[in-house]
Amino acid sequence: MKRSFQTAIRFAVFGFMLSGAAACSAQTVGNYREAAKDDTQVVSAANFAVEARNKAQKGASLKFVAVERAEKQVVAGMNYRLCLTVKAGGADKQATAVVYRNLKNKYELTSWTSGNCAAASEPNGDLETSNFSGKPAVGKTNRTLAPEAVVKNLYAAKGAASPFFQKRSRALVDKYFTRELADLIWKDATAPGDGIGALDFNPLFYAQDDDITNFVIGKADANGVVKVKFRNFGKDEEILYTLVKENAQSKVWKIESIMYNDAEDLGSILEYGMMTEDEMKTADSQNKMDGDYLVGTVKCNFTTNKSGYWARVKCDDRENFQVIDTESLTFGIFNPNEKGRRGKFVLSKDGSIGKFIDASGKELKVSRVK
Numbered sequence: 001m002k003r004s005f006q007t008a009i010r011f012a013v014f015g016f017m018l019s020g021a022a023a024c025s026a027q028t029v030g031n032y033r034e035a036a037k038d039d040t041q042v043v044s045a046a047n048f049a050v051e052a053r054n055k056a057q058k059g060a061s062l063k064f065v066a067v068e069r070a071e072k073q074v075v076a077g078m079n080y081r082l083c084l085t086v087k088a089g090g091a092d093k094q095a096t097a098v099v100y101r102n103l104k105n106k107y108e109l110t111s112w113t114s115g116n117c118a119a120a121s122e123p124n125g126d127l128e129t130s131n132f133s134g135k136p137a138v139g140k141t142n143r144t145l146a147p148e149a150v151v152k153n154l155y156a157a158k159g160a161a162s163p164f165f166q167k168r169s170r171a172l173v174d175k176y177f178t179r180e181l182a183d184l185i186w187k188d189a190t191a192p193g194d195g196i197g198a199l200d201f202n203p204l205f206y207a208q209d210d211d212i213t214n215f216v217i218g219k220a221d222a223n224g225v226v227k228v229k230f231r232n233f234g235k236d237e238e239i240l241y242t243l244v245k246e247n248a249q250s251k252v253w254k255i256e257s258i259m260y261n262d263a264e265d266l267g268s269i270l271e272y273g274m275m276t277e278d279e280m281k282t283a284d285s286q287n288k289m290d291g292d293y294l295v296g297t298v299k300c301n302f303t304t305n306k307s308g309y310w311a312r313v314k315c316d317d318r319e320n321f322q323v324i325d326t327e328s329l330t331f332g333i334f335n336p337n338e339k340g341r342r343g344k345f346v347l348s349k350d351g352s353i354g355k356f357i358d359a360s361g362k363e364l365k366v367s368r369v370k
Contacts, residue, residue: 032071032081032223033333042070045080045107049097052109063087068094068117073242074257074265074309077102077180079110083117100180102271111247144251147220147243150176151228154255155204155217164203165189178246178256184270191274198273206239206260207232224253237261263323263334268307288351289326292369295356299369302353310334315341329353 035042050064069083080099085092096113145153154176157163163173167190173182188197201208211233218227224243231237242257258266275283289311292301300315304326313331314321322341323334329345332338341358345366348354356364 032073032079035070035072035080037067037070039070039327041078041101042067042072042080042082045099045101046070046082046084046097048107049082049084049099049109049112050086052107053095053097053112056109056112061088065092074259074307077267077307078309102180145253147224147241147253148217148226150243150253150255151226151241152217155228164199176255178244178254181256181258181267184267184274188270188274198270203258203266204239205230205232206237209233262321263305263310263312265305265307268305272306289347289353291352293353294367294369296364296366313341 046067047064050062054060054062063086065085065087067082068085071081073079073081078101080097080101082097082099084095084097086095087093094115094117096111096115096117097109098111100108100110102108154163157176160166160168161172163176163185166172170182170186173186173189176182177185185199188199191197202210205212213231213234215230216228218229220226220243226241226243228239228241229237238261240257240259241255242259243253244256245252246254260266272280272283287304287308290302290304292299294300295315298315298317300313302311302313304311309326311324311326311329312321313324318340320340322331322338324331324345325333329347331341331343343356343358345353346355346357352368353366355366358364
């Protein structure tokens with residue numbers, strides 16, 4: 001049984017299953033994907049990165065010149081990995097910056113690597129690397145576990161060993177999760193009140209009740225994404241874990257994001273659940289896209305997820321819903337192998353859906369159902 005969201009009327013459309021036959025590398029959820037260099041959020045992240053670098057390095061006077069390449073990754077918010085050209089001492093130089101933007105549009109520079117961007121992934125490159133991730137994570141060991149082994153250990157940690165639903169040990173949470181996600185889990189667990197926080201379901205199975213069979217943990221792909229597949233009460237389910245090393249010096253993989261098959265992720269669920277009622281109303285009022293529409297002659301419902309980066313589209317002519325990203329409004333980015341429509345929607349000036357352009361270029365009028 002799926003968990004009941006606090007805003008159940010907005011999140012009533014469930015049942016989408018990621019195609020099991022696809023290879024891990026084909027899945028884009030949790031992975032970095034290319035972003036437009038002139039995207040306003042990308043440019044804002046780039047400017048912030050340069051400003052933060054100057055503040056962190058006394059006497060630095062870098063000037064932002066251009067974004068040479070940009071990638072983004074959906075977590076509990078958004079990560080931007082940017083190849084930048086900056087002016088230093090009158091000369092143009094390259095640097096790779098990673099900037100995190102949370103759901104409240106606050107930015108944080110998590111890493112800065114000076115040097116040719118192409119060399120940033122090479123372990124022995126002649127690079128200067130600065131880490132902005134704060135104090136060392138708790139729970140490191142000398143032995144480096146593969147990402148899938150970390151996920152396996154998380155599922156094996158039961159009772160007092162589980163990092164969830166406990167307020168005895170923050171170190172237990174830090175053992176598995178990056179700082180940002182650990183902060184949210186710990187804050188929810190230790191919040192004052194009746195003990196029931198935003199996490200009112202089992203995050204390992206995305207359910208309040210479970211009867212698990214056919215449980216399989218896949219190997220991590222090149223982006224550190226681990227697929228976990230199982231059947232719950234006879235229904236196929238899949239959860240994607242994205243793991244990262246928190247900085248260039250770290251040898252420890254930690255879970256940065258847990259993405260569920262309805263395009264919700266654990267971090268966003270926690271952050272949304274900890275909002276005040278007024279904050280929730282404000283967030284909901286800013287979303288002008290959600291609602292019922294006629295796509296041609298077919299009635300479809302649009303529901304944006306809590307992170308704001310994905311939306312579920314459930315049309316009356318199909319049993320399951322599909323997912324579009326809320327920037328390009330395109331089918332097939334969340335799951336390239338999903339069955340259903342192909343193409344993209346276009347917004348009207350008022351922020352509602354205005355038309356649909358299918359894969360062949362044919363346009364369909366879209367009108368809001370009143």
